[in-house]
Amino acid sequence: MPVAAGWRTVPSSHIITESIMSEWLSIKQARQSESIGQTVEVRGWVRTRRDSKGGFSFIEVNDGSCFGNLQIVADGSLPNYQTEIVTLSVGSSVVITGEIKASVGQGQATEMAASVVRVTGIASATDYPLQKKQHTFEKLREWAHLRPRTNTFGAVARVRNRLSYATHQFFQNDGFLYVHTPIITASDCEGAGQMFRVTTLPIDRLPMSNGKVDMSQDFFGKASYLTVSGQLEGETYATALGKIYTFGPTFRAENSNTSRHLSEFWMIEPEMAFYEIADNMTLAERYLKYMIQDVLSHCAEDMDFFEKRIQPGVTAALQLVLDKPFTRMTYTEAVEILMGCGEKFEYPVEWGIDLQAEHERFITEKHVQGPVILYNYPKQIKSFYMRLNDDGKTVAAMDVLVPGVGEIIGGSQREERLDVLTERMVESGLKTEDYWWYLDLRRFGTVPHAGFGLGLERMVQYTTGMANIRDVIPFPRSPGNCDF
RNA sequence: UCCCUUGUAGCUCAGUCGGCAGAGCAACGGACUGUUAAUCCGUGUGUCGGUGGUUCGAGCCCACCCGGGGGAGCCA
Numbered sequence: 001m002p003v004a005a006g007w008r009t010v011p012s013s014h015i016i017t018e019s020i021m022s023e024w025l026s027i028k029q030a031r032q033s034e035s036i037g038q039t040v041e042v043r044g045w046v047r048t049r050r051d052s053k054g055g056f057s058f059i060e061v062n063d064g065s066c067f068g069n070l071q072i073v074a075d076g077s078l079p080n081y082q083t084e085i086v087t088l089s090v091g092s093s094v095v096i097t098g099e100i101k102a103s104v105g106q107g108q109a110t111e112m113a114a115s116v117v118r119v120t121g122i123a124s125a126t127d128y129p130l131q132k133k134q135h136t137f138e139k140l141r142e143w144a145h146l147r148p149r150t151n152t153f154g155a156v157a158r159v160r161n162r163l164s165y166a167t168h169q170f171f172q173n174d175g176f177l178y179v180h181t182p183i184i185t186a187s188d189c190e191g192a193g194q195m196f197r198v199t200t201l202p203i204d205r206l207p208m209s210n211g212k213v214d215m216s217q218d219f220f221g222k223a224s225y226l227t228v229s230g231q232l233e234g235e236t237y238a239t240a241l242g243k244i245y246t247f248g249p250t251f252r253a254e255n256s257n258t259s260r261h262l263s264e265f266w267m268i269e270p271e272m273a274f275y276e277i278a279d280n281m282t283l284a285e286r287y288l289k290y291m292i293q294d295v296l297s298h299c300a301e302d303m304d305f306f307e308k309r310i311q312p313g314v315t316a317a318l319q320l321v322l323d324k325p326f327t328r329m330t331y332t333e334a335v336e337i338l339m340g341c342g343e344k345f346e347y348p349v350e351w352g353i354d355l356q357a358e359h360e361r362f363i364t365e366k367h368v369q370g371p372v373i374l375y376n377y378p379k380q381i382k383s384f385y386m387r388l389n390d391d392g393k394t395v396a397a398m399d400v401l402v403p404g405v406g407e408i409i410g411g412s413q414r415e416e417r418l419d420v421l422t423e424r425m426v427e428s429g430l431k432t433e434d435y436w437w438y439l440d441l442r443r444f445g446t447v448p449h450a451g452f453g454l455g456l457e458r459m460v461q462y463t464t465g466m467a468n469i470r471d472v473i474p475f476p477r478s479p480g481n482c483d484f
Numbered sequence: 485u486c487c488c489u490u491g492u493a494g495c496u497c498a499g500u501c502g503g504c505a506g507a508g509c510a511a512c513g514g515a516c517u518g519u520u521a522a523u524c525c526g527u528g529u530g531u532c533g534g535u536g537g538u539u540c541g542a543g544c545c546c547a548c549c550c551g552g553g554g555g556a557g558c559c560a
Contacts, residue, residue, distance in 0.1 A: 023496085050522055051516090052518060055517080056517090105518060125510085125511060132510075141552090142552095195533095255485055255558090259554085356556090357555095406560095410560060458560080
């Protein structure tokens with residue numbers, strides 16, 4: 001057990017003379033019945049205070065270690081009862097020493113009988129924005145610096161943390177190597193939408209040459225951008241070290257205003273040498289199931305909250321994902337189902353079109369009622385690096401669709417044949433010389449390989465049932481919004 | 485970017501036909517022998533998103549601008 005190392009809010013010169021009074025427990029520990037009988041210290045923020053008829057007060061304290069609060073019973077005989085305790089407002093920070101006891105009241109196993117209540121910081125009740133009631137998520141976005149103090153955002157933060165941890169566990173246990181791909185890149189990779197420009201040029205007086213901006217004078221001597229994917233760089237390490245994964249921030253300058261898109265988000269991209277499309281699907285399914293299992297077993301209290309207050313049925317849906325193998329379906333099969341289902345779609349279905357949200361939703365929510373892996377898409381609607389199938393018209397691409405969120409994973413087997421890849425690049429209007437290093441992977445010891453990308457925020461949405469992606473990342477960046 | 489919708493007290497919202505700006509919660513003051521969003525009594529709360537216009541008179545009507553939400557496209 002960690003021992004409080006003389007932590008105080010007094011000036012540091014005073015700390016040395018203070019003796020260690022009692023053990024510092026997290027609220028999570030203090031709420032467990034094994035802690036009954038101990039005299040300990042807890043530190044956190046006041047969630048609510050209720051004054052009782054008997055001349056004493058209940059203070060609920062939370063420190064983020066778990067969903068629940070610890071109920072503190074502060075007796076009227078405490079020296080600072082009238083001066084401080086009865087004025088304790090929501091959001092104030094406290095350090096409280098007392099004995100953990102079995103709770104007399106309903107709703108909690110333990111409570112603390114306070115012997116010392118120290119107030120480290122008052123949150124003025126008239127100024128503190130968070131009230132002891134529900135706020136809309138839209139309002140809480142305006143207070144993104146304070147929203148982690150609410151039940152919902154605390155729970156989201158813990159689930160997000162657990163999903164990140166589970167990601168590393170899963171890949172590390174499987175022998176994958178964590179590779180850091182660059183954030184700043186000079187290659188307009190994949191042509192995957194608009195990129196953020198990175199520059200040190202003065203925007204009010206750009207150096208011009210022949211009527212165009214002279215990029216040779218920029219920091220890197222050429223145009224550079226924030227990455228939209230670490231995939232191409234990831235492939236270089238996979239084709240040397242076998243199985244790798246990246247996990248980092250990704251940027252898209254698309255003017256997307258939806259509940260499923262961010263301008264800055266976190267992506268996990270495994271890339272595996274000697275993997276074919278079927279191996280890729282198996283890995284994606286194992287990975288998703290591992291994360292879900294991990295969250296269900298380690299964030300039970302938070303998941304109870306999401307089940308009761310955010311999206312009833314979310315835990316049963318996740319449990320179902322664990323129990324059932326993912327349905328695998330070719331694009332062609334999906335199109336046949338959509339054309340024969342009798343459903344009226346806004347966008348008509350025919351072979352060759354990119355599937356619309358309504359089509360994907362029908363497949364995953366109505367037809368399969370669970371996760372589905374669609375694969376072998378028409379080559380026209382997919383990227384140049386995806387491996388051309390023998391039929392000459394489809395590529396070995398795969399999307400994992402889940403109910404509610406839609407596409408959670410996109411991936412493919414990569415084109416390992418130099419001649420086919422070069423031809424596809426030319427078709428796509430890309431300059432092969434810009435990708436000389438990428439093509440080198442096919443020139444020197446080329447191997448079949450595959451990989452995929454998973455958007456962490458969409459995974460957090462899926463596991464928590466949170467409706468808007470802006471509420472599953474601490475500080476959301478979207479068009480027109482870069483506050484905090 | 486397009487379509488729809490919305491902006492009024494700290495928060496959630498009502499505001500009729502264009503005629504004095506109004507509820508709940510929070511806050512504040514008080515009461516109450518163990519409370520769980522405690523309860524009860526009392527008190528106050530305003531750049532009606534902004535700018536301009538119509539009108540004797542605009543929260544309400546008109547124009548433009550800004551922000552929020554939902555849907556679509558793009559994708560993860």
